[in-house]
Amino acid sequence: MPVLAPGGRTGRTPGQRWRSALGLAMVTLLGAWLGLLIVGAVRTPIGPMDTTMTLRPSLVGGTKINVSPLGSLRMDSHLAPVRLDVDVDQLDPVRATALVDHPERFEGLGDEVSQDVEAGALDLAVRSVVAVVSGATALGLAVYRRPRPALGAGGLALALLVASAGTAFATWNPKSVLEPKFSGLLASAPSVFGDARSIVTEFDVYQQELARLVTNLTKLYNTTASLPTFQPTPGTTRVLHVSDIHLNPAAWGIIRSLVDQYKIDVIVDAGDTMDHGTAPENTFLDPIADLGAPYVWVRGNHDSDDTQEAVADLGDGVHVLDDGVPVNVAGLRFAGIGDPQFTPDRSVKPEGDPQERREGRKLASALRAQKSAGTPVDIAVAHNPVAAKQTAGEVPLTLAGHTHRRSNEMLEGGTRLMIEGSTGGGGLRAVEGDKPQRVQASVLYLDEKTDRLQAWDEITLGGLGLTKAEVSRHLPDDPERGSSSPPADGSGEDSGDGPSERHTHRNAEPSP
Incomplete structure (x- = not known):
């Protein structure tokens, strides 16, 4: 009422x-x-x-x-x-x-x-x-x-x-x-x-x-702002190369920050994202879908087939490379092969380099087939450098990881092999040595028309307990000559100047 x-x-x-x-x-x-x-x-x-x-x-x-x-x-x-x-x-x-x-x-x-x-x-x-x-x-x-x-x-x-x-x-x-x-x-x-x-x-x-x-x-x-040797154009394709995260959750924050700052078009992970490849570890992969860029991944020797299935299930923005089957991402054509060996710990005896070479030759064969069909691959990816080296002459650029030491090498036939260090600082293995492993990743700049490498920035951050930041920019003056190899002392630092490269190198260390 x-x-x-x-x-x-x-x-x-x-x-x-x-x-x-x-x-x-x-x-x-x-x-x-x-x-x-x-x-x-x-x-x-x-x-x-x-x-x-x-x-x-x-x-x-x-x-x-x-x-x-x-x-x-x-x-x-x-x-x-x-x-x-x-x-x-x-x-x-x-x-x-x-x-x-x-x-x-x-x-x-x-x-x-x-x-x-x-x-x-x-x-x-x-x-x-x-x-x-x-x-x-x-x-x-x-x-x-x-x-x-x-x-x-x-x-x-x-x-x-x-x-x-x-x-x-x-x-x-x-x-x-x-x-x-x-x-x-x-x-x-x-x-x-x-x-x-x-x-x-x-x-x-x-x-x-x-x-x-x-x-x-x-x-x-100022470390990055004062690298004048190369100025990427708005159309330059930017690729973030990471590898060997080894279950370090801090790596996702690092990658996300680099994606935002460098306006990355595609992330390439050369494997060993896990430590043991077990099913409970799969939840560690969840942040990949929210990193802000497409994610191209290849299996490492610490990643199991179950790991690969979990990565493939993350969504349309995540691409698993295996068996040389090509995928097109961010205007680039990728092909790769998963590591044939699964050796998460010392209980598994590895078959060694011969198996890596066999799988690498399979990848090289797939790359040749793509060239013959008129659809050449721009970037090949393999976890182990031994397998990656088999692609010499079949592709302009090959990316790898596994060694936890960054290196850069020109192979026969004009193929550049870029091996990334550990973006996870070696994971739990970082505390095994006298010095912590450094966190490493690289930003590759590719021409928007030719899809060829124009320059790259090597980013190195101090490992556990360190605060040093380092950026080194490199230009491939002559892609047919020279190499830059890892040092013999295993320090994890690249040797810097190869005869075919010009680079600028800047350090930034917080004041005390």
Whole structure:
């Protein structure tokens, strides 16, 4: 029975009022979120870096700084239903070069960074208020088609934002910078930020550490920004060559960071993703589908047939190479063969190089057949270099792994053999030797028209307990001559200069 309000009007029951209030709250929250998403971001320079600052809805609050390609760090800076995201978009080469060339300028960097952050935060606050109120009001008007509830939604959104800001201010924790949570490459190198625990825990530490962050990341960014010998065009095909991950979960963060930073078109994994090839290990493969680029994979001697089936089941963006059957990915034609030996531990006696050569000759035969059919293969892939060498003269480029030592060699017939080190730093084997194995991957640049190798960047990161980053760029001046072979001491470092290569080499090591 309807309820008569004063004056004879029909009122609403308590249930209807609750539903109306709940509907208004939902419209307000959705409109405020859409407003932040569309216009609630501010681009602002912080030192030599161009950043984007954004407020995002969050259940726990805090601050997240995304530093591509190194990863990200999270700080429990405040408790509120909003999180501050700071994305480091790019390094300004002019400002960065000026800092590196004139180290004395770092002394005033703290004040400059502090001013930049304050200006950006103020701009973000104003923009967020406008975005939240406008978004909630606009959605309220679209839903209710009356100005009064629309203005109510805008006012409620403003009240929520003020309450969130008050909560953030009341729970602000400047000491959070002393205990950041790292991910991506930064998870392996937290000392980039120095020993923050030894510094006085006051708010100015936040500014000082941010300046130090900018200082060290400037040096790391300059590693790749100052390699002038080759400038890839927008149409250049970029291939990320990885191998021998050996169940190291940190490898996925490294690969994802490199895919984002280098705008990788296709990832090629030369095998030994696993350690023992058992079914329980298969869940380790799940991140492959979300790395941001197609994934081409070949079986290694630590990968079982069950592993291969699990990789093949990951989705359309994942391609398993075997038996020389070609696949077309990112405009390139690949063919490969899985390792014929499954030797996950010493309990299995390997058949050795003769079996590898037999399988390599099968791959070479498949490559010849493709050439005869007028559909030549651009890149061949095999895990073991012994098998890969059998493709000499049949393909311009062959990729391999297995040795955990990077090398580069010209085979007969103009085939370049590139052997990648361990992108997983050897996995658990990294702790067996006196020195940790280094994490290695390479970015290959191929001409968009000819699909031939133009240049490549060799990326080396310090292993467990190390923080050194290294990038070396190489150009194949004469693809018919010369080689670069692994050193005899087994250090895992390539020998650098082959007679057919020009290269630039940069190190970036965080300051103490």
